[in-house]
Amino acid sequence: MxxxxxxxxxxxxxxxxxxxxxxxxxxxxxxxxxxxxxxxxxxxxxxxxxxxxxxxxxxxxxxxxxxxxxxxxxxxxxxxxxxxxxxxxxxxxxxxxxxxxxxxxxxxxxxxxxxxxxxxxxxxxxxxxxxxxxFDFSKFIDVETNLVISGDSRAGSEYYDTVCAKCHGVDGDLIKDMTPVGIIAHKNPWEVMHKIINGQPGEKMPSMRAFGMTVVMDIMAYVQTLKNN
Ligand code: HEC
Ligand code: HEC
Structure with missing residues (x-):
């Protein structure tokens, strides 16, 4: 008792x-x-x-x-x-x-x-x-290659396709006035992580913070496989 x-x-x-x-x-x-x-x-x-x-x-x-x-x-x-x-x-x-x-x-x-x-x-x-x-992003992103250190891109594709793709499209290039998600994910992975975690100012984009870093890194691993040129 x-x-x-x-x-x-x-x-x-x-x-x-x-x-x-x-x-x-x-x-x-x-x-x-x-x-x-x-x-x-x-x-x-x-x-x-x-x-x-x-x-x-x-x-x-x-x-x-x-x-x-x-x-x-x-x-x-x-x-x-x-x-x-x-x-x-x-x-x-x-x-x-x-x-x-x-x-x-x-x-x-x-x-x-x-x-x-x-x-x-x-x-x-x-x-x-x-x-x-x-977060200390150097634990998650290799500073030499800009690529994710951890993250399961298969799990990430499930998250991406059910959440992000609603607005960004399955290829990440649906919003026409924005650089495609895959390109930013390679050039500036820290920006993409910050935005997945917190959202995008002035937009309806959700914040994934409450789902934890495993989910964030799975999504990151997947968006780094999207077309990036
Ligand atoms: C409800 C719609 C919506 C959802 C869901 C959404 N976003 Fe966004 N996102 C936007 C909008 C709108 C912008 C701003 C686009 C612009 O700058 O023209 C944006 C911006 C971004 C940017 C920054 C682009 C830049 O150059 O500033 C990234 C990266 C991004 N989203 C990734 C994601 C990922 C990954 C997910 C899934 C976890 C996601 N978004 C979910 C609507 C959404
Ligand atoms: C135009 C550049 C500039 C902008 C914009 C700016 N800062 Fe700073 N910030 C500085 C400088 C310069 C220092 C002092 C660094 C030093 O003590 O040598 C500083 C120091 C800090 C520190 C203390 C860092 C430390 O270790 O001592 C924090 C926290 C901080 N800023 C937060 C913010 C936040 C939050 C914003 C947005 C509202 C912001 N800053 C916008 C230039 C900027």
């Missing part, structure tokens, strides 16, 4: 922490194009923190968290160590599992100033994503 009470107690405590998966994913969407998640005027000027050394990018895209900190959350130590988003800015992985209040302080500091755009609830979701929502 005592054991039963203990289990009920554990369950109650667990429930206090559970149920925020959608808030974390919402934070993941804000990390991407926050100005398409909330009803604000998107900044049309270049972010004052964007380094002058990078002349490839300007305007609203320089305000996306991912543009400075990367889809792999590793900034200058990850995929953005080179290429058109090279800025020399560090990643956000140091705050994975970190203190949410410290992240809120950073988001509202002079450099970030995100409280000018986002109300408290959105800042909170974003901070929650930083502390609870990141």
């Amino acid at each position: 005592r054991a039963l009470f203990f289990l009920v107690f554990l369950n109650l405590v667990g429930n206090c922490f559970a149920g925020n998966t959608s808030d974390i994913s919402r934070g993941g969407l804000l990390y991407d194009r926050w100005y398409e998640v909330v009803d604000v005027k998107k900044p049309d000027f270049t972010h004052p923190g964007w380094p002058a050394s990078n002349t490839n990018k300007h305007g609203s895209t320089t305000h996306r968290c991912k543009s400075c900190h990367g889809w792999d959350y590793k900034g200058r130590d990850g995929a953005y160590r080179s290429g058109s988003y090279k800025t020399g800015i560090p990643g956000i992985q140091a705050f994975s599992g970190g203190d949410k209040r410290k992240v809120l302080d950073i988001l509202t500091n002079e450099l970030h100033g995100m409280d000018r755009y986002l109300p408290a609830k959105d800042l909170d979701d974003l901070a929650l994503f930083i502390v609870d929502g990141q």
Whole structure:
């Protein structure tokens, strides 16, 4: 009987922490194009923190968290160590599992100033994503080949065909104004993983976060078999 009470107690405590998966994913969407998640005027000027050394990018895209900190959350130590988003800015992985209040302080500091755009609830979701929502993608994607390290593409095809294909088509090229899924999955697997996990800002695309990384990696393994040229 005592054991039963203990289990009920554990369950109650667990429930206090559970149920925020959608808030974390919402934070993941804000990390991407926050100005398409909330009803604000998107900044049309270049972010004052964007380094002058990078002349490839300007305007609203320089305000996306991912543009400075990367889809792999590793900034200058990850995929953005080179290429058109090279800025020399560090990643956000140091705050994975970190203190949410410290992240809120950073988001509202002079450099970030995100409280000018986002109300408290959105800042909170974003901070929650930083502390609870990141993955170390180097465990899942081989940085030399860009290919998945784990994942069952046969299982992935079942998930893809029943979920993703509704919008993207069985070949991944149904949405005409978008680069086909198979091509992005090879060029930028971290972006595709971030989007499978969190969804696409401003679109009905679902977040698969609650299904866990095994499902995400099965889907990744399959989309890397879709036509990619
Ligand atoms: C224009 C570039 C830029 C954008 C956009 C940007 N940041 Fe930053 N961020 C920085 C710089 C620069 C630092 C300071 C790095 C340092 O301390 O050397 C930083 C630091 C951080 C840190 C602390 C990292 C650490 O390990 O100390 C976090 C967390 C962070 N940013 C989150 C975000 C989030 C979330 C967004 C989106 C709302 C965002 N940033 C948008 C440039 C940017
Ligand atoms: C309800 C429809 C819907 C479903 C279901 C859906 N998506 Fe999407 N997805 C979209 C839309 C719409 C976009 C934005 C297209 C654009 O930019 O024109 C998008 C964007 C993407 C992008 C980013 C493209 C880019 O360049 O920004 C990827 C990758 C992607 N989806 C993969 C998937 C995968 C994998 C699944 C299944 C887990 C999935 N989507 C499920 C509608 C959907």
